[in-house]
Amino acid sequence: MKEASVPVHSGEVMETSTGLDHRKLLIWMFLASECFFFGTLLATYLVYRNKSLVGPFPEEIFDIPVTSVSTFVLLTSSLAMVLALAAIRRGDQRGAKVWLFATAILGLTFLGFQGFEFYEFGNHERVMPCTPGLQVEECLMGATEYPEPYGLTPRTNVFGSTFFTLTGFHGAHVTVGVIWLLSLWIMALRGELPQRENLKVELAGLYWHFVDIVWIVIFTVVYLLGG
């Protein structure tokens, strides 16, 4: 294979057999492995789709408008990420700081939405009619309907298990991404992220965009095609 020199830092030159930076090659290999990770979790969800014996079922619990907003937030964060990379590449330190922080904040907002959604799913209720003899407080007080706990947790049914495993791991990946981005932001604030280190931002960006495309697939396959 051809030998080539890849500049690492000023004055250092690293030999690689591909002419490509080790770190960039490795991040793509990592993302390939992440395809397997999320692909198998999604496959498991799809195998168990419509096979739950008890509810809640997807169509009873999903709030598509709210999830659409969180999807939009994550897509916007990808834009902020590319703008951060463009800024660091042209030596715009201020722009890099602003957009790195914006990406992290948008990621945190997405996590907020996910937390809210998980909480709502867990505490979901359904309205049930009062039948004669039913020992429920509202019915005994004379009401015709009562709210029955009908929450979704990983233990409720197969849908709950596969859904929370898939989206939970995605949320964990977003969390790691936010920590990564905030670390880069702090480095930038301390003047430790010069233009020549733009690869560090590029690598974080590749991870972040991957997390975004996983959500693109989850949103369509799980939420929109879920019922």
Next chain:
Amino acid sequence: MADVVYFYMDPASPQCYRAKQYLIEKGIPFMELNLAEDPAARETYKELGSPPLPVFDIDGKLVSGLNYQRLDEAWVSFALEKGYLREAPPLDEPVSGGELSDVIALAHPGPATIEYVAIAAVLTMVTLLEVGIFYLESLGSALMPILLSLSSLKFVLVVSFYMHLKYDSRLFLSFFAAALLIVVALAVAGMALFRALV
């Protein structure tokens, strides 16, 4: 010869220092030939006719002097020929030289800022379209292929432009595409096995 820029330089020259920084910023692989310390490099430089420094030798083609645009063009055409790049990148107005902080990140293959924003707008519109289509009950069984096509479009846009795969080495695409193909095949096989394919 390796697939790099052979960079003839004099360490005392500010122009050569700027040239080296530029190569590093651009991520252009280079072999530094220090004429002050390397007698063999001096011999080769003399054979080339001792052109004005810095000198960039890209596969036999010489760029003499610090001209960022000519260097970019020479590197890009070489990289395209060798397959390190798959697309000719859009080139903006040339850099005039000067201090490193004035260097504009042109000729780094990829979309311009306004194009990133345009892609984001497309991603938003497609998402709105998907959600709108979701509420159309009349579509019936056509819903799945339509939604899968739209999300595939978003997937390809993010991977090609935001993740830069359209402009980068084919090796990255190979890893990613191979992994995707294998896992999709696995998913379909699993679903068929458990009678989950509709």
